[in-house]
Amino acid sequence: MALIVKKFGGTSVGSVERIEAVADKIIASRSNGDDIVVVVSAMSGETNRLIALAEKIQEQPSPRELDVLVSTGEQVTVALLAMALHKRGCGARSFTGSQVRILTDSAHTRARIQEIDSQRIKDELDQGHVVVVAGFQGVDGDGNITTLGRGGSDTSAVALAAALDADECQIYTDVKGVYTTDPRVVEDARLLRTITFEEMLELASLGAKVLQIRSVEFAGKYKVPLRVLSSFEDDPGTLITLEDNTEMEAPIISGIAFTRDEAKVTVSGVPDVPGVAYQVLGPVSDAGIEVDVIVQNVSADGTTDITFTVKRQDSEQTRKLVTAVAQQVGARDVSVDNRIAKVSLVGVGMRSHAGIASQMFKTLADESINIQIITTSEIKISVVIEEKYLELAVRSLHSAFGLGEETALAG
Amino acid sequence: MALIVKKFGGTSVGSVERIEAVADKIIASRSNGDDIVVVVSAMSGETNRLIALAEKIQEQPSPRELDVLVSTGEQVTVALLAMALHKRGCGARSFTGSQVRILTDSAHTRARIQEIDSQRIKDELDQGHVVVVAGFQGVDGDGNITTLGRGGSDTSAVALAAALDADECQIYTDVKGVYTTDPRVVEDARLLRTITFEEMLELASLGAKVLQIRSVEFAGKYKVPLRVLSSFEDDPGTLITLEDNTEMEAPIISGIAFTRDEAKVTVSGVPDVPGVAYQVLGPVSDAGIEVDVIVQNVSADGTTDITFTVKRQDSEQTRKLVTAVAQQVGARDVSVDNRIAKVSLVGVGMRSHAGIASQMFKTLADESINIQIITTSEIKISVVIEEKYLELAVRSLHSAFGLGEETALAG
Numbered sequence: 001m002a003l004i005v006k007k008f009g010g011t012s013v014g015s016v017e018r019i020e021a022v023a024d025k026i027i028a029s030r031s032n033g034d035d036i037v038v039v040v041s042a043m044s045g046e047t048n049r050l051i052a053l054a055e056k057i058q059e060q061p062s063p064r065e066l067d068v069l070v071s072t073g074e075q076v077t078v079a080l081l082a083m084a085l086h087k088r089g090c091g092a093r094s095f096t097g098s099q100v101r102i103l104t105d106s107a108h109t110r111a112r113i114q115e116i117d118s119q120r121i122k123d124e125l126d127q128g129h130v131v132v133v134a135g136f137q138g139v140d141g142d143g144n145i146t147t148l149g150r151g152g153s154d155t156s157a158v159a160l161a162a163a164l165d166a167d168e169c170q171i172y173t174d175v176k177g178v179y180t181t182d183p184r185v186v187e188d189a190r191l192l193r194t195i196t197f198e199e200m201l202e203l204a205s206l207g208a209k210v211l212q213i214r215s216v217e218f219a220g221k222y223k224v225p226l227r228v229l230s231s232f233e234d235d236p237g238t239l240i241t242l243e244d245n246t247e248m249e250a251p252i253i254s255g256i257a258f259t260r261d262e263a264k265v266t267v268s269g270v271p272d273v274p275g276v277a278y279q280v281l282g283p284v285s286d287a288g289i290e291v292d293v294i295v296q297n298v299s300a301d302g303t304t305d306i307t308f309t310v311k312r313q314d315s316e317q318t319r320k321l322v323t324a325v326a327q328q329v330g331a332r333d334v335s336v337d338n339r340i341a342k343v344s345l346v347g348v349g350m351r352s353h354a355g356i357a358s359q360m361f362k363t364l365a366d367e368s369i370n371i372q373i374i375t376t377s378e379i380k381i382s383v384v385i386e387e388k389y390l391e392l393a394v395r396s397l398h399s400a401f402g403l404g405e406e407t408a409l410a411g
Numbered sequence: 412m413a414l415i416v417k418k419f420g421g422t423s424v425g426s427v428e429r430i431e432a433v434a435d436k437i438i439a440s441r442s443n444g445d446d447i448v449v450v451v452s453a454m455s456g457e458t459n460r461l462i463a464l465a466e467k468i469q470e471q472p473s474p475r476e477l478d479v480l481v482s483t484g485e486q487v488t489v490a491l492l493a494m495a496l497h498k499r500g501c502g503a504r505s506f507t508g509s510q511v512r513i514l515t516d517s518a519h520t521r522a523r524i525q526e527i528d529s530q531r532i533k534d535e536l537d538q539g540h541v542v543v544v545a546g547f548q549g550v551d552g553d554g555n556i557t558t559l560g561r562g563g564s565d566t567s568a569v570a571l572a573a574a575l576d577a578d579e580c581q582i583y584t585d586v587k588g589v590y591t592t593d594p595r596v597v598e599d600a601r602l603l604r605t606i607t608f609e610e611m612l613e614l615a616s617l618g619a620k621v622l623q624i625r626s627v628e629f630a631g632k633y634k635v636p637l638r639v640l641s642s643f644e645d646d647p648g649t650l651i652t653l654e655d656n657t658e659m660e661a662p663i664i665s666g667i668a669f670t671r672d673e674a675k676v677t678v679s680g681v682p683d684v685p686g687v688a689y690q691v692l693g694p695v696s697d698a699g700i701e702v703d704v705i706v707q708n709v710s711a712d713g714t715t716d717i718t719f720t721v722k723r724q725d726s727e728q729t730r731k732l733v734t735a736v737a738q739q740v741g742a743r744d745v746s747v748d749n750r751i752a753k754v755s756l757v758g759v760g761m762r763s764h765a766g767i768a769s770q771m772f773k774t775l776a777d778e779s780i781n782i783q784i785i786t787t788s789e790i791k792i793s794v795v796i797e798e799k800y801l802e803l804a805v806r807s808l809h810s811a812f813g814l815g816e817e818t819a820l821a822g
Contacts, residue, residue, distance in 0.1 A: 016464060016467040016468055050487065053427060053491060054490070054491065054494055057427055057430070057431065057491060057495050057498060058494050058495075058497065058498050061497070062493065062494060062497055064504070065490045065491075065493045065494050065505055068486060068489065068490040068493075068507070069486075069487055069491065071486075072483035072486045072487050075479060075480075075483045075486075076461065076480055076483050078479065079465070079476040079477070079479040079480035080464060080465065080468060080476075080480065082473065082476045082479075083465055083469050083472045083473060083476050084468050084469075086469065086473055086476070087469050093475070094479050096479075096556075098509070099554055099555075099556075143510055144510075145510075
C-alpha cells in the first residue's frame with residue numbers, strides 16, 4: 001500500500017464535470033488500496049476573476065488582502081471535490097492550507113513553505129479518508145493567509161509529499177508528460193518515460209512549461225519521486241527521478257528545448273579593461289531586466305564584444321540603458337536583434353560522452369544554419385540562431401540524436 | 412471615543428461600487444474618532460451561486476463541505492472591503508471567522524457561537540485599524556469551518572459587539588429602520604426612533620423582516636444596544652433598547668405586523684377528551700410543519716373545534732395528515748382556508764394599559780371586518796381575518812392607535 005499525492009491544476013478542475021472526472025480518477029487509483037492526498041488549484045478562470053474584482057478597487061491591492069481574496073478559489077475546489085468523492089461513496093475531507101497548517105513565511109503572494117504539520121493528514125488517512133488539500137496557499141506564524149505565487153499548487157503538492165514521505169507525487173496536467181521536444185514542432189517527438197531532476201530543471205528553465213521549476217527543485221531537494229501525467233488520458237506519463245535511478249544505458253540526450261521570446265544585444269568595441277562587463281550589465285539588472293545568455297570574446301585590438309540576451313519585451317528598454325553606458329565607456333556600437341531563437345540540447349549523458357557539441361554544430365551546418373552564440377553547461381548545450389531556422393534546427397537535431405518514436409522502437 | 416460594530420448585508424456589498432460606498436460610510440463614522448469593527452456578508456447572489464455548484468454534484472452535500480464552500484463568499488467581501496478602505500488611506504485588516512476565532516459548536520450549516528477571542532481584534536483596533544470580519548462563519552474546536560445559517564451575519568455582528576463590549580451594534584439594511592407598520596401598505600407609517608427588544612422580537616416573529624430574530628434575542632440577552640439603519644441613506648434609523656431605556660411616555664403600541672403567508676386549518680366536532688389536541692397536532696409537527704396560532708374552544712355537546720395556522724405552502728400536506736387523524740378520532744370535519752391574513756398589534760405599553768384589545772376589536776368591527784381567531788400574549792394581540800381585508804385592517808388600526816407621522820408630530 002503506497003501513499004500517493006496527486007495534484008490537479010485549474011484546467012483539470014475547470015468545471016463541475018471535470019471535478020467529477022477527477023473524482024473518478026481518484027477512485028480508480030484507490031482501488032489499488034493506496035492512500036491518497038489530493039492537491040487542487042482554483043477552477044480555471046477563478047483566480048483571474050477574483051484579481052479583476054480587486055483591481056476594480058485598487059491597482060495595487062495590499063498583498064495580504066489579495067491573499068485572503070484569491071485563496072478562496074482553491075477553497076471552493078476542495079469542497080466541491082470532496083462532495084464529488086462522497087457522491088461515489090468515498091470518505092473524503094477538504095482542508096485549506098491554513099487548516100493542514102502549511103506554515104509559510106509572511107511574504108504575501110510569493111510565500112515560501114517552512115513547515116507542514118503532517119499529523120492531521122495522517123489521522124485522516126488512518127480513518128480511510130481521501131484528504132483534499134487546497135494548493136497554492138498556506139498560513140504564516142501569525143495566522144495570516146498566504147499564497148505561494150504562480151504555480152504554487154505544484155509546490156504545495158511536492159511539499160506535502162515530502163512532509164508525508166509519500167511514495168510518489170503525481171502532477172496531472174493537460175499534456176501526457178515530458179516529451180523529447182515540443183510535439184507541435186516535431187511530429188515524432190517521443191514521450192519520455194523517465195527523466196532526471198537535473199534534466200527536468202534544464203528543460204523547465206528553457207521553456208518547457210510542463211512543470212513549475214520551483215516544484216522540480218523542491219522535489220529534487222527532498223528526493224520526492226515526481227510524475228507528470230495527463231488528467232484526460234490513461235497513461236503513466238513521465239517519472240522524474242534521481243540520477244542514480246536511471247538505467248545504465250540511459251540515452252545521451254533527453255530532450256531539445258527552445259524559446260523564441262528572447263532578443264540579442266551586442267555591445268561591440270568595448271575597451272577590454274577589468275570591470276567593463278559589470279559596467280555594461282549593471283544598469284540592465286538594476287532595472288529588473290533578466291539577462292539570460294552572456295558571452296564575451298577576447299579580441300586582439302584591446303577591445304572586446306559583449307553579447308547577451310534578454311526577454312524580447314525588454315529589448316527596447318535595454319537598448320536605451322546600454323546605449324547610455326556604451327557612450328560612457330567608449331564602446332563603438334550597440335545593436336539589438338529581435339529575430340533570434342535559442343535551441344538547447346539537454347541530457348545527463350553529455351557528462352560522459354564527448355562529441356555531442358560537435359555533432360550538434362555539424363547538424364546545424366549541414367542545414368546551413370549559422371550559429372550566433374554558443375553556451376554550454378554540464379548537461380546542456382545552447383545555441384542562438386536566426387529565428388526563421390528554429391523549426392528546421394529542432395527537427396534536424398531531434399532526428400540526428402535519434403529522439404523520435406521510430407528510432408526509439410528500432411533502438 | 413466609542414467602539415461600534417457595523418454590519419452590512421449582501422445587498423449593501425452586492426458590487427464593487429457598493430463596497431466602495433460602504434467604505435465611504437465607514438470613513439465618515441471614523442471621523443468621530445470611533446473604533447470600528449465591520450461585519451460583512453457575501454456579495455448578494457454569491458452564496459446561491461456556490462450552493463448551485465454544490466447541488467450540481469450532490470443534492471444533499473456534506474454539511475461540513477458546504478460550509479467550506481459557502482464561507483468563501485464572505486472571505487471575498489472582507490478582502491475587497493479592506494482594499495477599499497486602504498484606497499481611502501484608512502488602515503484596515505480583514506479576518507475570517509476562523510482567524511478571529513469565532514468558536515462555534517460543530518453543527519455545520521447552523522452552528523451556534525460559543526466564544527469569541529476578542530484579543531486579536533482589540534490589538535488591531537489599538538493599532539488604529541478598522542477590523543473587517545467575515546460574518547456568518549466560525550470555526551469549531553477541531554478547526555473545521557462552520558456557518559451559522561441564514562441571517563447568521565447579524566448574529567456574528569451582535570456576538571462580536573457583546574464580546575468586545577461595544578457601545579453599539581449597527582445593522583445596515585435596505586430599509587431606514589423599523590416602522591410602525593409596512594410603509595407599502597400604510598402611507599404614513601412612521602419610522603420608530605426606539606423600540607424595545609421584546610417588541611422587536613414580536614415584530615420579527617410576526618413577519619417584519621428587518622432583523623433576524625436570532626440576532627435580536629442574542630442582543631437582548633447580552634444587552635447590546637442594536638441599531639437598524641439604511642446602507643443607502645443618512646439617517647440614524649431605529650435603536651433597539653432594553654425596556655428601562657425607553658421614555659416614561661413611551662407609546663402604548665409600537666407597531667402593527669402582519670403576514671399573509673399562512674393558512675387556517677379547522678378540525679371540527681372533535682371529541683372533547685384529554686390528549687385529543689396532541690393526537691391532531693402531533694402528526695403535523697412530526698412532519699416538520701411549523702404550527703403558528705392554535706386555538707381550541709370548549710363546546711357544549713362534548714365535542715370541540717381545534718383551529719390552527721400553518722405556512723400556506725404546507726396547507727395541502729397538513730390537510731392530508733389531519734384528515735387521516737380526524738377519521739381515527741371521530742371528528743366531524745376538516746376545513747382548510749388559504750385566504751386568511753394575520754394582523755398583530757405589538758407594544759410593551761399593553762402591559763399597563765387596559766382596553767387595547769377592545770379598541771382593536773371595535774376598530775375592525777367599525778370596518779365590518781370579521782375576526783376569525785384571536786390570540787394574545789403579554790405585549791401582542793393577533794387576529795386572523797379574511798385576507799382581502801388585510802390592508803383595510805392595518806390602515807384603520809394604524810390610524811386608530813395614532814401611529815402615523817401626522818399624529819406623531821401633533822402629539
